[in-house]
Amino acid sequence: MKGTVESLIKKLGLDISSEQRQYLGFLFENLHLEELSDKEQHFFVEYFYKSEALRKMAAFALELADVMHEIRENVPTIEQAERLANGKEQRLYYEQKRQETRRQKLKQQTAKNGNVLYVPFNDYKQERGPFIICLEQTAGMAKYSELCKSMILPLFLNAHQEQRDLYIVPYDCQIHVHYRFENGHLNLSDFKDFIEYQAKGEAAMLPVLQFVKGLLQENQHCTETDVIIFTEGDPVDGPYLLGKHAKTMLEEMKQRYHAEFSVIAMNEHRFNEHHFWFANKAIFADDAIQ
Structure with a gap:
């Protein structure tokens, strides 16, 4: 992998520091870029060279190696009492x-x-369902955007290894766009849009959960779908999540479509656990942000 990265840098004549080479190597490994064509690899390296945001995300990802290891080992959610020390043994066991x-x-x-x-x-023969990443992109989340996206990068590797689709659904008070990466394979155009995507306003959970239900219906032949929600922690429509309609919808998603929900909240103090009653677990990113 290192040889491939060095060869590309040399071929393109780019002035990249040793630290940035390390970031690029991380991206090649986690996004399995060796599967792209030579032309696509050239495009990615040039984009990395020009994109300060992508370089920052890769740097975050390396700094948060321990946090992301925890995420990778716990998605899909597993029973704490049955965890094994060795990740490879654990995956084989499950x-x-x-x-x-x-x-x-x-x-x-x-x-x-x-x-x-x-x-x-x-x-x-039912297949395992997709990873569905719901990424809050609001004015309040702007300062966490690069951190959240850096945490998502390793999930491409999980999806690829397990041959599961990876959906990324940015949201504020509604859904403007979503990205599908089939079996975790990188689509450069969508990936670039995902890295650069930003929204403003406030966050509402019901629209994104209704959208997720539609994705689950499209994949209803699958099992073990994992829904991961990145959020600041307190959506404007939180009280509606306690209503009968929302509870019926969420229970159907969990029981009929085998969806498991994980929440990665940026701020534990702002996180309203009552509104996220449906989550199998919550991870707080406060320590990583500090």
Whole structure:
């Protein structure tokens, strides 16, 4: 990987410091850029050279290695009591656990008529659902924007390794755009737009949750969808999340579409846990910001 990065820098004749080379190497690894064409790799390196925001995000990502390791090891959410020390062993353990659960389900749903067995293989072959990242992009979140995006970068690697789609949904009081990265593969145009995207105003949760429900309906053949919400912690429509309509919608998302919700809140003091009652867990970024 290092040789590829150095070769590209030399070929393009760019004046990049050793520190920036380290950032670029991180991006190549986590965004699996070796799969892009030579032309696309050239474009990315040149974009990195010109984009101060992307360089800052890569720097944040390296500085927050411990925080991001925690995120990567805990998404999808796992039971604390069953965590294993070694990440590779842990992933193998949970994959075996999922396979055993599927085998048991297949056995239970197999019907017998005389000497004929009816086996629901379509259910057995269900794929794991996507990662859906809901990224609050408001006036209040502006100072955290680069930090949040830096935390999202390693999730491309998770999606790619697990062959799961990665959706990024920026939001304020509504949804203006969203990005889909199929099986975690990088689309340079969408990635560039994601890095540069900014919105203003206040945040509302119901519109983004309704949008997420639409994505879940498109992927209803899948299981274990992970929804990760980056937020300042107190949406303007928070009280409505306690209403009957919102609770019914969220319970359906959790039960019918197997969605698990994680919240990464920028400020623990502003975080209203009652409004995020549906979250399986919350992570506070206060320590990382300081």
